[in-house]
Amino acid sequence: MTVPVTGRGWRATIDGATTSLALTTDWTTHEIGIETGLEDRLLGRVGIGTIRFDTSHLGRWDSSLLVFLSRLRQASDERNIHFDDTGLPAAARRLLALLPNKASPVAVLIARDGLLVRVGLVVIAEVTELVAVVSMVGQVVLRTGATLCGRSRMRSTDLIACMRDAGITALPIVTVVNVLVGGILAFVGAIQLRRFGADIYIANLVGVAVIREMAALMTAIVMSGRTGAAYAAEIATMQGTEEIDALRAIGIPVHDYLVMPRVCALTTMMPLLYLYGSAAGILGGFAVAVAMLNLSPETFIAQTRGAVAGSEVLFGLTKSIAFGALIAIAACRIGMKAGRSSADVGHAATRAAVTGIVGVIVLDAVFAVCANALGF
């Protein structure tokens, strides 16, 4: 008894216990696509003992045929049907031989942890991170001492390169941001002060705001987005390419080699950038006040000198040093603990920028509260 069953690219002839499968036309991904679910149609009948092939009319073939055959073979094995591959092209037989006979086990879904477990894991991770950060800050302090005594293994070339990167090359963006902020302050102040005929105090407002707050804060935010993110990305890339492993293996202290030059560079450059940024901010305020609000240059300068005390410059300088250290340490830490893929580098850069900016603002608030409490 012969019952033919046909489908696209094949014709099965069932003869007693033997199913003969004739493959016709081209079996390519392009022509046939990937056939799934044919196994049941072909082998579902009761009483099949053998499946054999006739490929005399088979055209070109590729992975599409291999997927079909390997599934059919697996299904045959499961049903104890003899898979007679002698009729297949020799090349297909060779490739089939490379494939596993059994379907690879479906990946077991990992059970999700309960809420409590997840909260616990997060807390443990955060505490561990806190300890790591504290130990890193401690190391920075200790190594700074060693550096000052000339006992550090930091290379001067690295330090100079980092200083140039965080210093001179940052000047353009620091200038633009601070000049504009100074100008904006002058505008905003003018609208309010003009109501009381107190235009002249624009100089005081700009001077105090820029020197006490804005120059340090804006410069730190710019440097966090610029240099902090760059540090994190660079160290994360080194992590991915096993450069840090290589340093460790040779015995070069990673801390001295990678972290110290960056922290030192940023903490020394930030105060200088702050001073420069202050000058730029006042210049911005000066330009707006003189050009648009009709204040005379002499008055502006005299008012500013009267309003800004030396202690306020010192306050700004202290803050900028703290900001520099915060940005550099956070960026290095984030880079060091980054994963090894390209996406991890991106995450590290983003996290460094965000952490730096938020951290700087929070630290600034702390400074403000402390200064207020001290009546400063």
Place this chain on the structure above:
Amino acid sequence: MNEDRTPPKLRVQELAVGYGERPVQRDVSFEVKAGSIFAIMGGSGCGKSTLLKALIGLLPPSKGIVCFGTENYWAADEARRAEIGRRFGVLFQGGALWSAMTAAENVALPLQMFTRLDARSIDALVQLKLSLVGLDRGRASMPSDLSGGMRKRVGLARALSLEPEILFLDEPSAGLDPISSKGVDDLILELRDGLGVTVLMVSHELPSLLAICDDGIFLDAEAGTPIAHGAPRFLLENCEHPTVHAFMTRERPVVAGQAKDDDNGSR
């Protein structure tokens, strides 16, 4: 193989490659027959990988012709070059896997980009390719969690994803242990015989070269040009050129099989 009748799969004529003003190799001419395994041989730093870059479209040559079938590759416009490029499969030296994706995703990406197959079909194909290269487990692993040999296998599976006509392999078995290296060699042979792909491999691994290559050229760093043509085994026995001779015999006294063992032992 009926090599003599079929036109060459790849023809290179008087090619010169280099970076900027610095020429690395010049007057490179050879033909790769369909279904053969062709070797670009030579010591480290002789320009093998640079030549490969000019063949796969990453570095425009300063002179010469590269023909795939009858089509002049570098004379075609960019869109056409990309189209021709889809007929290549390339395995880079370190695997060059996309590190942010799992092994399976690495193999699936070309299929997702260039075919209209549905997700289930792509999944079936990915599983097939990974099984072909002997990776049944570790499909969901990230490249950073895979060993060097496994990365190469995933890279090979990715190179095979679009049913290439030509496989370009850059140092396929370098840096692998002797058994894995032999495994990769066998795999290349199986793929050539099974899928009928033409293989062009860059290598300085003598055991691999002698074991699987049908034809090849030998590049020399000092001369800046190929100094010998022929199958590695033929060059081993017949080439008089001192550089080629030294390269072919340094690690091995006479017989290839025996030398292979020596080589494996020393690594």
